Amino acid sequence: MTTPEPTDQQSEVSSALFDELSWRGLISTTTGDTELKAAFEAGPITFYVGFDPTAPSLHMGNLVQLLTARRIQGYGHLPLGLVGGSTGLIGDPRMSGERVLNSADTVAEWVQRIRVQVEKYLDFTGENAAQIVNNLDWTAPMSAIDFLRDIGKYFRMGRMLAKDTVATRLKSDEGLSFTEFSYQILQGMDYLELNRRHGCTLQTGGSDQWGNLTSGTELIRKVSGAHVHALATPLITKSDGTKFGKTESGTVWLDPAMTSPYAFYQFWINADDRDVDHYLKVFSFRSRADIAALAESTALRPQAREAQRALASEVTTLVHGENATASVIAASTALFGRGDIAAVEGSTLEAALAATGFVEVTGELPNVVQLLQLTGLATSNSDARRTISEGGASINNTRVNDPDHVPLVGDLLHGRWLVLRRGKKSVSGVKVNS
RNA sequence: GGCAGGUUGCCCGAGUGGCCAAAGGGAGCUGACUGUAAAUCAGCCGCGCAAGCUACGGGAGUUCGAAUCUCUCACCUGCCA
Numbered sequence: 001m002t003t004p005e006p007t008d009q010q011s012e013v014s015s016a017l018f019d020e021l022s023w024r025g026l027i028s029t030t031t032g033d034t035e036l037k038a039a040f041e042a043g044p045i046t047f048y049v050g051f052d053p054t055a056p057s058l059h060m061g062n063l064v065q066l067l068t069a070r071r072i073q074g075y076g077h078l079p080l081g082l083v084g085g086s087t088g089l090i091g092d093p094r095m096s097g098e099r100v101l102n103s104a105d106t107v108a109e110w111v112q113r114i115r116v117q118v119e120k121y122l123d124f125t126g127e128n129a130a131q132i133v134n135n136l137d138w139t140a141p142m143s144a145i146d147f148l149r150d151i152g153k154y155f156r157m158g159r160m161l162a163k164d165t166v167a168t169r170l171k172s173d174e175g176l177s178f179t180e181f182s183y184q185i186l187q188g189m190d191y192l193e194l195n196r197r198h199g200c201t202l203q204t205g206g207s208d209q210w211g212n213l214t215s216g217t218e219l220i221r222k223v224s225g226a227h228v229h230a231l232a233t234p235l236i237t238k239s240d241g242t243k244f245g246k247t248e249s250g251t252v253w254l255d256p257a258m259t260s261p262y263a264f265y266q267f268w269i270n271a272d273d274r275d276v277d278h279y280l281k282v283f284s285f286r287s288r289a290d291i292a293a294l295a296e297s298t299a300l301r302p303q304a305r306e307a308q309r310a311l312a313s314e315v316t317t318l319v320h321g322e323n324a325t326a327s328v329i330a331a332s333t334a335l336f337g338r339g340d341i342a343a344v345e346g347s348t349l350e351a352a353l354a355a356t357g358f359v360e361v362t363g364e365l366p367n368v369v370q371l372l373q374l375t376g377l378a379t380s381n382s383d384a385r386r387t388i389s390e391g392g393a394s395i396n397n398t399r400v401n402d403p404d405h406v407p408l409v410g411d412l413l414h415g416r417w418l419v420l421r422r423g424k425k426s427v428s429g430v431k432v433n434s
Numbered sequence: 435g436g437c438a439g440g441u442u443g444c445c446c447g448a449g450u451g452g453c454c455a456a457a458g459g460g461a462g463c464u465g466a467c468u469g470u471a472a473a474u475c476a477g478c479c480g481c482g483c484a485a486g487c488u489a490c491g492g493g494a495g496u497u498c499g500a501a502u503c504u505c506u507c508a509c510c511u512g513c514c515a
Contacts, residue, residue, distance in 0.1 A: 240472075242461095266470075273471055303469040336470055369483095382481060383463085390464040390478065403483080423463075425470060 015040040017075040021231075023288065024281040026068055028207040028234035031217055036229050039201060044076050044128055047202035048194050050135070050187070051118060052084035053110030054091065054099075057255035058117050060236070060245030061206060063319070064282060066121040068204055068233055071285075077202075078128040080194060081118040085111045085136030087187060092212065093165045093180040101179075111136075117254055121318075131198075135190045151189050154222045155215075160184060163211040184215040191216025195228060207232040236282060239274040254319055261320040262355035265328045266425070268312035269305070273298055276307040284314045331355035335419070335427050341397045346414040353417065353429030362433045367406045368393060375420055375428035387422055394421045 015037035021027050030036050039045055049069045069079045088107045091099035122130035169176040194200035203213050213230035220228050236244040245252050252267050253259040277295045294307040316325040331352035334344045359374045369384040378384035385403050387393050393400050396419050418430040
């Protein structure tokens, strides 16, 4: 007895959506490309993507998922945005070690904040309007006995222990708590529940979630015999080998209170030439032709950095809106333009420094060392002096070599501003009130 | 419960009485070169203007002097029960 080969017709199924996701580099693994293509083409399907409240805001990795969901919705499919009110209380096991549990209140607050963020990226109008669901709704009412009898019985220890993260953690010094070990069951249960309630037949997520994605497809198959799908997107990588979505100051968040739109824009504008084409595919909605043209520009005129500008502008607009983007671009031009900083208009300068952050000073002007500390550009006196001796400090784009230097009233731009800089990229303002 | 080993700066990791603010690597910072890119090269990389101060899991000792020796507490790992 042989496994039936897919018929010619099946293997020839083509799907514009699948092709686009594939071209954008958004497909790492699926439960079956042919089956997924067929599902995409057979008519609108309901799919889900989940976000656990493990922080007060979503980040770049989550943005990939949100935009992927948006793309799929763009082809007529119906997205369910899941916020993990219950899974966030447990925490999925990470390679790096056991998580510290957050309080129920904290998680509840984060659920709210993340829900609002998720809502921004999906379309809640029309035939295939998105919906938001919270897994706490079906997990909280369930008793431990029901959980163990109705769900737990379908999970085999061998399979559970074989999951990559679980296996790694078991071998680690730290081990793995039963709490985190159980996570995969919870996520599997979510898929089952959404399949029952909403007819959901696809779950998307990052490739690091693959084990959790398949735990759902397997559970559904065992319970109902239905074949549902899972799609994992690859981890976004950087050419220099460092982690994507981080800067020196930490994670880049979507919440403007946690990562300012200015810092967000700067994150993208600084993208490596080697990565920018990939980022455009993943994070922008530009056409193939547009992206090809930008790639050509990077190849021919790298110093113009057109691709980086297009990328930064589009993604910042997507996340923070047009107004914020316009002011952030103006600020960047003012601070990084080749022109004389003194020639920058007062209102533009003020907006630019509002974007980078500034401190207010009243009375006598402090010296450079103190200013560097006040603005947070230096962490200590020693650090500030070191920076100055290395030639890294400047006021109004003029290098300062004397740590005791005190700016004169005449140095103030528009009568009240100083532009303090450490190195090339760290800028902060000083507003002097007389 | 017993025995053995371990806990060093942001991370990894050397150091077993003074030459240790602590090798080396990574990360990070600054400069040069540039395009707010990458690569490369150079310098820096606890606090303090400095004298000096604080630091090698916590505490208590020995010593002129301790990251290094002793005791004790905590935690981690391995073997035995």
